[in-house]
Amino acid sequence: MADSKLNIKEFLDKDEQKDLLRFLTAGSVDDGKSTLIGRLLFDSKKLYEDQLDALERDSKRMGNAGEHIDYALLLDGLKAEREQGITIDVAYRYFSTNNRKFIIADTPGHEQYTRNMITGGSTANLAIILVDARTGVITQTRRHTYLVSLLGIKHVVLAVNKMDLTNFDKQVFDDIVSDYKQFVASLNIPDITCIPLSALDGDNVVEKSARTPWYEGPSLLDFLETVPIDLDRNYEDFRYPVQYVLRPNLDFRGFCGKVSSGVVRKGDVVMALPSRKTSKVKSIVTYEGELDYAFPPQCVTITLEDEIDVSRGEMLVHPDNVPMEDRNFEAMLVWMDEEPMDVNKQFYIKQTTNTTRARIDSIRYKVNVNTMEQSSVDHLELNEIGRVVFTTGKELFFDPYQKNKQTGAFILIDPISNNTSAVGMIIDRVDAKDMVKEDALAVLNLVELGIGKEHYDAIRTVCEELGRQGLPIKCLT
Amino acid sequence: MSDYKLSHLQELEAESIHIIREVAAEFENPVMLYSIGKDSSVMVRLAEKAFAPGKVPFPLMHIDSKWKFKEMIEFRDNYAKKYGWNLIVESNMEAFHAGVGPFTHGSKVHTDLMKTQALLHALDKYKFDAAFGGARRDEEKSRAKERIYSFRDKFHQWDPKNQRPELWDIYNARVHKGESIRVFPLSNWTELDIWQYIRLENIPIVPLYFAKERPIVEIDGNLIMADDDRLPEQYRSQIQMCMVRFRTLGCWPLTGAVESNADTIEKIVEEMMTTTKSERTTRVIDFDQDASMEQKKREGYF
Numbered sequence A: 001m002a003d004s005k006l007n008i009k010e011f012l013d014k015d016e017q018k019d020l021l022r023f024l025t026a027g028s029v030d031d032g033k034s035t036l037i038g039r040l041l042f043d044s045k046k047l048y049e050d051q052l053d054a055l056e057r058d059s060k061r062m063g064n065a066g067e068h069i070d071y072a073l074l075l076d077g078l079k080a081e082r083e084q085g086i087t088i089d090v091a092y093r094y095f096s097t098n099n100r101k102f103i104i105a106d107t108p109g110h111e112q113y114t115r116n117m118i119t120g121g122s123t124a125n126l127a128i129i130l131v132d133a134r135t136g137v138i139t140q141t142r143r144h145t146y147l148v149s150l151l152g153i154k155h156v157v158l159a160v161n162k163m164d165l166t167n168f169d170k171q172v173f174d175d176i177v178s179d180y181k182q183f184v185a186s187l188n189i190p191d192i193t194c195i196p197l198s199a200l201d202g203d204n205v206v207e208k209s210a211r212t213p214w215y216e217g218p219s220l221l222d223f224l225e226t227v228p229i230d231l232d233r234n235y236e237d238f239r240y241p242v243q244y245v246l247r248p249n250l251d252f253r254g255f256c257g258k259v260s261s262g263v264v265r266k267g268d269v270v271m272a273l274p275s276r277k278t279s280k281v282k283s284i285v286t287y288e289g290e291l292d293y294a295f296p297p298q299c300v301t302i303t304l305e306d307e308i309d310v311s312r313g314e315m316l317v318h319p320d321n322v323p324m325e326d327r328n329f330e331a332m333l334v335w336m337d338e339e340p341m342d343v344n345k346q347f348y349i350k351q352t353t354n355t356t357r358a359r360i361d362s363i364r365y366k367v368n369v370n371t372m373e374q375s376s377v378d379h380l381e382l383n384e385i386g387r388v389v390f391t392t393g394k395e396l397f398f399d400p401y402q403k404n405k406q407t408g409a410f411i412l413i414d415p416i417s418n419n420t421s422a423v424g425m426i427i428d429r430v431d432a433k434d435m436v437k438e439d440a441l442a443v444l445n446l447v448e449l450g451i452g453k454e455h456y457d458a459i460r461t462v463c464e465e466l467g468r469q470g471l472p473i474k475c476l477t
Numbered sequence B: 001m002s003d004y005k006l007s008h009l010q011e012l013e014a015e016s017i018h019i020i021r022e023v024a025a026e027f028e029n030p031v032m033l034y035s036i037g038k039d040s041s042v043m044v045r046l047a048e049k050a051f052a053p054g055k056v057p058f059p060l061m062h063i064d065s066k067w068k069f070k071e072m073i074e075f076r077d078n079y080a081k082k083y084g085w086n087l088i089v090e091s092n093m094e095a096f097h098a099g100v101g102p103f104t105h106g107s108k109v110h111t112d113l114m115k116t117q118a119l120l121h122a123l124d125k126y127k128f129d130a131a132f133g134g135a136r137r138d139e140e141k142s143r144a145k146e147r148i149y150s151f152r153d154k155f156h157q158w159d160p161k162n163q164r165p166e167l168w169d170i171y172n173a174r175v176h177k178g179e180s181i182r183v184f185p186l187s188n189w190t191e192l193d194i195w196q197y198i199r200l201e202n203i204p205i206v207p208l209y210f211a212k213e214r215p216i217v218e219i220d221g222n223l224i225m226a227d228d229d230r231l232p233e234q235y236r237s238q239i240q241m242c243m244v245r246f247r248t249l250g251c252w253p254l255t256g257a258v259e260s261n262a263d264t265i266e267k268i269v270e271e272m273m274t275t276t277k278s279e280r281t282t283r284v285i286d287f288d289q290d291a292s293m294e295q296k297k298r299e300g301y302f
Helices: A008-017 A033-043 A049-062 A071-075 A079-084 A111-121 A139-150 A170-184 A220-226 A453-468 B008-026 B038-051 B070-082 B093-097 B102-126 B191-201 B233-238 B265-274 B292-298
Strands: A019-026 A091-096 A100-106 A126-132 A155-161 A191-196 A239-249 A252-258 A269-273 A278-286 A289-291 A299-304 A315-317 A324-335 A346-351 A354-367 A385-398 A409-413 A420-429 A442-445 A473-476 B030-033 B060-063 B087-090 B130-132 B149-152 B180-183 B212-219 B222-225 B240-245
Touching: A008 B191, A008 B265, A019 A033, A019 A111, A019 A139, A019 B008, A033 A091, A033 A100, A033 A126, A033 A220, A100 A111, A100 A220, A111 A139, A111 A324, A126 A139, A139 A170, A155 A170, A155 A220, A170 A191, A191 A220, A239 B008, A252 B008, A299 B008, A324 A354, A346 A385, A385 A420, A453 A473, B008 B038, B008 B130, B008 B180, B008 B191, B030 B038, B030 B102, B038 B191, B060 B102, B070 B087, B087 B102, B093 B102, B191 B265, B212 B233
Parallel strands: A019 A100, A019 A126, A126 A155, A155 A191, A442 A473, B030 B060, B030 B130, B060 B087, B130 B180
Antiparallel strands: A091 A100, A239 A252, A239 A315, A252 A299, A269 A278, A269 A315, A278 A289, A278 A299, A324 A385, A324 A420, A346 A354, A346 A409, A354 A385, A409 A420, B149 B180, B212 B222, B212 B240
């Protein structure tokens, strides 16, 4: 022990420099996903003794792993799940190695829980998709991979698990890999790595296994530790949705926000949307002091040389690189609500720091997530995915999701239940002339309603205010 | 691209600041719950950072169970004064006057009345529609599945099977009157991250976290601090001076000390790295029934 005793200051100084990788794990119920995660946590020494004690107790009582410790019990935290023996929601796990910190979003593979996988994957840099070496690529593998590509996750590991049950046969692995590669060719995933492993025995999880001499790639953990992720962010297109306006005194007016994408420097000319007024960045303020430049995902406060009016929901950009501005756009939409989509409902849409009303204009098609086939439908139900055209109450500032996750993503909120009914990834704007429905602006005909002229001004003021809140009403006088 | 690289702590910090600002912008009446512990201390600093050079636009609230360590209360008052926080302190005075306490009523009744009920009453009293808490997902299994914005119904209950989907960094802040959101900006921090951040940022924390000679009695296997007049008579003869520290801080008689020589953050981290017990083992309340934290959370506890 004495020679391995770590110098704690050195350790902390090194730890401080580590970066963060967020990854998603997806697999079918019996692919051994929880076992794999348990193995990663266990072998990276994260598991403390008392958690292990509790695990041993629980394993004896209700374990499904025979002689082995049932790692799944460690992960399936909630009482209801323990009883059912399946993971029912996204669970987050944390571990670190000498080079990196990791956040795992552990999501279930059940069909009815596509919703949870989408939830767990939205912030992931990487996805591990498990397949059972005995069954190979199955419908669920295709579904998980499609969802991963939809979310714009750039790195995928196909973990071919349970190789121990196929005698670590190279041919089995090669067949699965070629099968999978053929399938993913049509999806937009830039980086795919296939690893043969046995989560139960630990082969190729942390250390390279002697039982797969024919495999020349890295172990799973090696790969996770070294895959470069900092280039995955968008450093090109500066987008700064204003979150909060800070006015501690008359001399300071700062716009708080997160740099969604791109880089902003002190002295840059910036333009506020939607007003299109321009000014120069006077300072980039943080608690620690001023910065010369800021990049994603830093949270800063920007002050401008000129006093231009910018409030929450508006966006600072570079004048020569602007996002799309429109009330009409189409998006891939994942329906997340038990209650089916009602196309006549006016939803709330939240995109960056903007909230307004949104109406579903048309559904171009529904995607069958198992076959990728498209079909026409008149509504979407829980876990269904479709290409949908929207009209919003006011103009939004956005980019295609595949180019910019931060400004291309949105959620749809039910105005009655307040539930997050759906989530969307914007594809493109749509020309008003191509909209299916005509713009059904609410009209208030004050003359026809027989309202006295003395009330017109007051009603107009209210209508203007409603327009600002995203409920435009046309006033006829 | 090395100019544009953040460490994991800088990334976690940015995530937390973004969350705190979203809440301030979208809720009418948010509050930050302050337990005086190390996680709260980090959360409070993040709030100060989020609005610098301005003031934080919401108050801090401490639910005083009336059975806290003396040093915690002192620390709380000094900190709030020094950093200009608007501090609200609330207690279940009815139960307090009725003599409820851990020695007489047990940990379950005490925690329910003096913590959970006191908290729910205070949230109703001030009509807070959002309450920040310093819980981390790595602390305990049921927390690992909770959202950052955790919806609570009119009765402050959490329904683990009916959580709102939460994607990217877009949080759904819409609630009906009487409903609320508990917000956990430290969700993705680990215990080590917290210590590392306290060390790097020089964040003040309660001295009880550092090892010192303290008067201790052993009660049901827990090392309990013996500096309070309310210690039952039968234990008073067993008080010993021990070099101890506290890994977590809850109610005084419900939080056991650990024997330790760690009197600096470096030593604490070193102890943590080599220790074999996770931090909540010194909390009596987690063991009083099966799946006990999940049960408490459903009932409205943090």
